[in-house]
Amino acid sequence: MTDIHPAWRTPWRNMRWAFVAIWMLFLGYPLGAVIGSDHSAPVKAIGYALVGAFALVYLLASVYVLSGRTGPDRRGVPVFGVLALLTIGLLPIIGEGAFGTAPFLMVVAAFTFPYGWAATTICGVVVCALAIPAIAGWEQDLGLVVVLVAVGFTMLGFRTIAMRENERERAEERRRELDAELAVVAERERVARDVHDILGHSLTVITIKTELAGRLIDLDPQRAKAEMSEVNQLARDALAEVRSTVGQLRTPDLPSAIAGAESALLAAGITADLPGRNIHTPNGSLFAWVLREAVTNVVRHSGASRCVVVIDDTSITVRDNGSGMGASGFGNGLRGLTERVESAGGTLSVTSDADGTAVTAVTAVRT
Known part of the structure; x- marks a missing residue:
């Protein structure tokens, strides 16, 4: 089965989206309006489909657009447009009950539109909730209008707080970078x-x-x-x-570390399967430390006949086919390497059995 692309898989692992998507429970109001309507079964089926499509679009927006958002995002415009069209499609079926979807429109506008446009859009939604029932001759639900006003300006308040918090975090990050420099x-x-x-x-x-x-x-x-x-x-x-x-200032570079690893492995009679020396990764210096320590252990302790090194932007794995670490466990070298990787925001894992040992460091890409 074809694996899901990481760009689509990763956001689902960050459960922050659940705090946005949980409000989908309130879609029960327009759904209840469809159920309680006097329309024929085919028309009700259309209503169910529209509510279901609205829920699906909002769920995807919660994961890929709204989760963790605190500023303008162009993706919010098409999301808002699709949700607005679905709401308009519900108006002939459930009338004023379609405005049960309005809070979701407000959330998208509040967290993805520029601040001025967000406030204007929220006011426009409230005006529509007042004007459309009056024009269509439907019963006016002032309670719903009050709720929409409260929700809209509460969302703008959250947006303001989030923007200030982001500014504070950016200032703190700049301060840390300056201190480091x-x-x-x-x-x-x-x-x-x-x-x-x-x-x-x-x-x-x-x-x-x-x-x-x-x-x-x-x-x-x-x-x-x-x-x-x-x-x-x-x-x-x-x-x-x-x-x-x-x-004290010297740090190894990855191409030199690869060349050194190749020389050390070949001198020890170990077949070396290494990446090319022209490899480029944002974590080159850190991976050079990992490669040096891991290959040193392979040469000294493993009794291996083959060593394979795999490197990409976020990880390095050094694997041998030796006898494993046995009861020796971590020595000072691996403990120090673990601290070095963790200080860079990554993790170091060592797996060892009778078929060999694998040392893997995984860290975030730094831009």
């Missing part, structure tokens, strides 16, 4: 200072000692030799300190 700048400045201090001090001492050794080479060769030995040690220490300092 400032932290990066501060860290770079710290590293620059460290490198400067290390090299400045070390090179100054090395310069002095080499000059001293040059003057002593004829006068006291043994002392000159000792000075040069100290110069050699100073240079080694400075190099180690520079590597340690710079290493």
Whole structure:
């Protein structure tokens, strides 16, 4: 059976749509009006079909358009148009009972139209609820009009609150991004200072000692030799300190990690099934860390003859056909990798049995 496309499947998993769709219970009013009408069975069947179609369109709109919406969405215009046409189709069948669908029209307008258009549309729906029964000579239900006014302006109030909350969240997100950028700048400045201090001090001492050794080479060769030995040690220490300092900022890139994994696996006699090195993913740096740690474990512990790596925009899986982890469980490497993936908003899972081990990291795409 053909699988459902992820773009259609994912919104249904987010149950926020249920809080919008639950109001479909109030479609019982126009449905009851159809049931209680004096029309023939074929006309009633048309009424049932219109109410059912209205429910289906609103349900789909709840999932794909209204759920989590707090601002203008062009998709709301055709949704509103279809629902309005279905309501108009119900008018000849159940008369003023068709306005039982009006609150749903108001919800769509309030949460998907620009604010001014939403207010205008809601007022227009209320006016229609007053004017159409008067023109058609139907009994005027002022209670329904009051309910529509209350619902309409309540929806606009919710829209206003949601817009303010969204603005607050965006401001908070901008603040966090700025704090992160400032932290990066501060860290770079710290590293620059460290490198400067290390090299400045070390090179100054090395310069002095080499000059001293040059003057002593004829006068006291043994002392000159000792000075040069100290110069050699100073240079080694400075190099180690520079590597340690710079290493704190280094992050692996995915193409290099793939090349390194291939080299390590082939050197260990393990067949490597890897993606091409020209692969691009928004999570390349994170996946490079996962690949390095997982392949290191494969080489050291798995006893595998084959390793397969699969990478896409949101996940990486490293699978081997080795003997499994047994009772060893997570070591420091996998624990640290789990923390790294979780700090990036993802999850790391490790499955292991007698047929091998699979390490999978899944994270959201960052744009």
